[in-house]
Amino acid sequence: MIMEIAQIDVKPGSEADFEAAVQKAVPLFKASDGCIAMELQRSIEKPQRYRLMVQWNTLEDHTVKFRGSDAFQQWRALVGPHFASPPEVEHTQQAVQGF
Amino acid sequence: MIMEIAQIDVKPGSEADFEAAVQKAVPLFKASDGCIAMELQRSIEKPQRYRLMVQWNTLEDHTVKFRGSDAFQQWRALVGPHFASPPEVEHTQQAVQGF
Numbered sequence: 461m462i463m464e465i466a467q468i469d470v471k472p473g474s475e476a477d478f479e480a481a482v483q484k485a486v487p488l489f490k491a492s493d494g495c496i497a498m499e500l501q502r503s504i505e506k507p508q509r510y511r512l513m514v515q516w517n518t519l520e521d522h523t524v525k526f527r528g529s530d531a532f533q534q535w536r537a538l539v540g541p542h543f544a545s546p547p548e549v550e551h552t553q554q555a556v557q558g559f
Numbered sequence: 560m561i562m563e564i565a566q567i568d569v570k571p572g573s574e575a576d577f578e579a580a581v582q583k584a585v586p587l588f589k590a591s592d593g594c595i596a597m598e599l600q601r602s603i604e605k606p607q608r609y610r611l612m613v614q615w616n617t618l619e620d621h622t623v624k625f626r627g628s629d630a631f632q633q634w635r636a637l638v639g640p641h642f643a644s645p646p647e648v649e650h651t652q653q654a655v656q657g658f
Contacts, residue, residue: 463600482654483655504652509649556599
């Protein structure tokens with residue numbers, strides 16, 4: 461299992477609209493192959509900065525299947541207009557489980 | 560509930576030692592007031608980059624109580640020698656629950 465962490469800075473004043481757009485897009489992720497979980501976190505120190513966190517079964521479920529899907533086009537149509545800059549996307553794997 | 564996201568770049572070659580040190584430090588977090596969960600994620604694109612993710616009841620549980628505790632000193636003694644640079648710490652709150 462891998463985690464996609466997308467750091468997204470939104471245009472000033474578009475925070476509420478962006479959050480509503482992400483909420484609307486939840487079913488797109490839920491219906492995607494290999495998508496296990498998603499949530500949106502908002503920075504306390506920089507309130508225009510968000511982190512979309514999505515858990516995928518495999519890296520390819522995100523980078524190949526999802527990005528090549530109609531769902532991705534719909535996702536970008538919903539949230540893209542609010543981006544202040546291109547999202548910075550990284551993938552991670554759990555190294556220490558903790559608790 | 561808030562999430563602490565600490566981006567940590569480690570010295571080349573110290574990855575295994577760093578992960579073992581974080582594993583050893585799990586009980587320090589577990590015993591800390593208001594600490595709900597912690598895990599360590601490792602970047603796939605930049606394998607020397609980690610993200611420590613810790614859930615706290617309140618911001619102050621991290622920034623005041625934990626940072627002022629003996630546990631924090633022990634944590635830093637364990638992991639600090641492996642840092643390539645000072646960690647970049649941010650706090651977030653959930654904006655969209657997702658699934």
